[in-house]
Amino acid sequence: MQEKIIELKNVTFVYDADEEGKTNKPAVNDVSLDIYKGEFVAVLGHNGCGKSTLAKLCNAIYEPTEGAVTVKGIPSEGEENGDKIRRIVGMVFQNPDNQIVATIVEDDVAFGPENLGVEPKEIRRRVDEALKSVNMYDMREREPHKLSGGQKQRVAIAGVIAMQTESIIFDEPTAMLDPSGRKEVMAAIQRLNKEMGITIVLITHFMDEAVKADRVVVMDKGSIIEQGTPREVFSKIDLLREHGLDVPQSAELCHSLGLGDGVIGMDECVDKVCAMLGGAV
Amino acid sequence: MISDITFGQYYPSKSVLHKADPRMKLLLTFVTIIFLFVCKNFLSLAVMAFITVLAVAVSGVPLKTILKSIRPVLIILVFTAALNIFYTKGGEVYYEIWKIQITEKGVNTAIFTIIRIVILVVLSSLLTYTTTPTDLTTGLERLLSPLNVLHIKVHTLAMMMTLALRFIPTLVEEIERIMNAQKARGADLETGSLVQRAKALIPIFVPLMVSSFRRAYELAFAMTCRCYTGGEGRTRMKQMKLSVRDFVLLFICLTACAGVIVLNIFFEAVI
Numbered sequence: 001m002q003e004k005i006i007e008l009k010n011v012t013f014v015y016d017a018d019e020e021g022k023t024n025k026p027a028v029n030d031v032s033l034d035i036y037k038g039e040f041v042a043v044l045g046h047n048g049c050g051k052s053t054l055a056k057l058c059n060a061i062y063e064p065t066e067g068a069v070t071v072k073g074i075p076s077e078g079e080e081n082g083d084k085i086r087r088i089v090g091m092v093f094q095n096p097d098n099q100i101v102a103t104i105v106e107d108d109v110a111f112g113p114e115n116l117g118v119e120p121k122e123i124r125r126r127v128d129e130a131l132k133s134v135n136m137y138d139m140r141e142r143e144p145h146k147l148s149g150g151q152k153q154r155v156a157i158a159g160v161i162a163m164q165t166e167s168i169i170f171d172e173p174t175a176m177l178d179p180s181g182r183k184e185v186m187a188a189i190q191r192l193n194k195e196m197g198i199t200i201v202l203i204t205h206f207m208d209e210a211v212k213a214d215r216v217v218v219m220d221k222g223s224i225i226e227q228g229t230p231r232e233v234f235s236k237i238d239l240l241r242e243h244g245l246d247v248p249q250s251a252e253l254c255h256s257l258g259l260g261d262g263v264i265g266m267d268e269c270v271d272k273v274c275a276m277l278g279g280a281v
Numbered sequence: 282m283i284s285d286i287t288f289g290q291y292y293p294s295k296s297v298l299h300k301a302d303p304r305m306k307l308l309l310t311f312v313t314i315i316f317l318f319v320c321k322n323f324l325s326l327a328v329m330a331f332i333t334v335l336a337v338a339v340s341g342v343p344l345k346t347i348l349k350s351i352r353p354v355l356i357i358l359v360f361t362a363a364l365n366i367f368y369t370k371g372g373e374v375y376y377e378i379w380k381i382q383i384t385e386k387g388v389n390t391a392i393f394t395i396i397r398i399v400i401l402v403v404l405s406s407l408l409t410y411t412t413t414p415t416d417l418t419t420g421l422e423r424l425l426s427p428l429n430v431l432h433i434k435v436h437t438l439a440m441m442m443t444l445a446l447r448f449i450p451t452l453v454e455e456i457e458r459i460m461n462a463q464k465a466r467g468a469d470l471e472t473g474s475l476v477q478r479a480k481a482l483i484p485i486f487v488p489l490m491v492s493s494f495r496r497a498y499e500l501a502f503a504m505t506c507r508c509y510t511g512g513e514g515r516t517r518m519k520q521m522k523l524s525v526r527d528f529v530l531l532f533i534c535l536t537a538c539a540g541v542i543v544l545n546i547f548f549e550a551v552i
Binding site for chain 2: 119
């Protein structure tokens, strides 16, 4: 078995649990999930299903009300462990504006490594490398507020890459971007996983993004309702619909044409439809 | 109108002033501003004016941009000039009507004050034009670091300043968005009495406050995620080093200050 990076065991999380006991509904309810090294996991669910809370549990921003979260054997308890965990698991948030700290692109990318106490020369090297890996090197001296949403988000990603964490959690990184920005960011995320071997957890509500993952975890009302490869998950169209989720368009088309379930790629879908039409292309 | 604010905005260029060490620039600006108030006659003020003109010329920042920074203080200039003309009395009386006297001393003081304020504004905005906010706060942090002995958290203050500067454009954008949204809902921001217009601003500031707090929380999360734990154990990518250039600037500045003192001694004080 591969090495586990993030391990969640029967995790329940209730907002403001200390104040009035357990009157609030748990945002995450008895969730167990393992993330393995080098994996690309997509967590899918509609608004308020607890997926963002799950993300914040994974890098010790929140501590579980019940159950345990361990990152490479470190339990997420207390300030000190939290700090250690965040050196292993980085995070990129939804709104690029609210996570950029500095007024110059390269200074912002340097913020993380500076916090880690890395040598100045090494920071310079990491910053250049990180910016190149998200194709933002040419804009290193620009001001973040003059960049497009997709570019800002790539700067934020570079900021985490420069910290050289083994794993990065993306909390709906494309939710506020236009289609072209979304494409840029998704391409960058896939490159991180394939070329640099960084473990990725992508929280999203876009089906087309989830399709690109190795494993899809579907959440609703704080619990995991389904997980498996994208093909397995998206063949259960009725189950997804029941929980108010869409299916990728290609899967839906093939399903309604009776061409079989679990078709997730556009090319595959084209092939199937052409075959049905008698190869008349 | 809001996007007109140029104060505190960096003007990218490769001039000597841009390349100079921010610590030196901060220190020199501070010293020149102090000596601006040491000036007692027009000759010593001229030395300061000369230094300022020289700095502007060398900086590579267009004159238009510099003049823009004076615009916000125009009202203050007019106001101080008027007060000085009418309330400072002494010397030859140029003009008299009823109880109001315009005297030599009044006019001199008015001109003196105007020049002084203009130099003050130009010098301080030149500092922000030629230094990135990050360099500025880092420079300030280094200069004030001796205060750490007094348990004043200089790093925290510098970080707060950086964040404030970082979020100015974001919040300006936000205000514009909220204003447009409220206008689209029929809010009237331009007409009516002063009280009515002030009241019309409430629906703009309430959403702005709410969203700012939300931003602050998210930013705090994001900073925690990037392992920010305060100033301890932090390193810097950009190291600061004094070069010959900085000492040349220091020399020019000190010469000018010496000139001011000499001229103050040998010539009659006007103010």
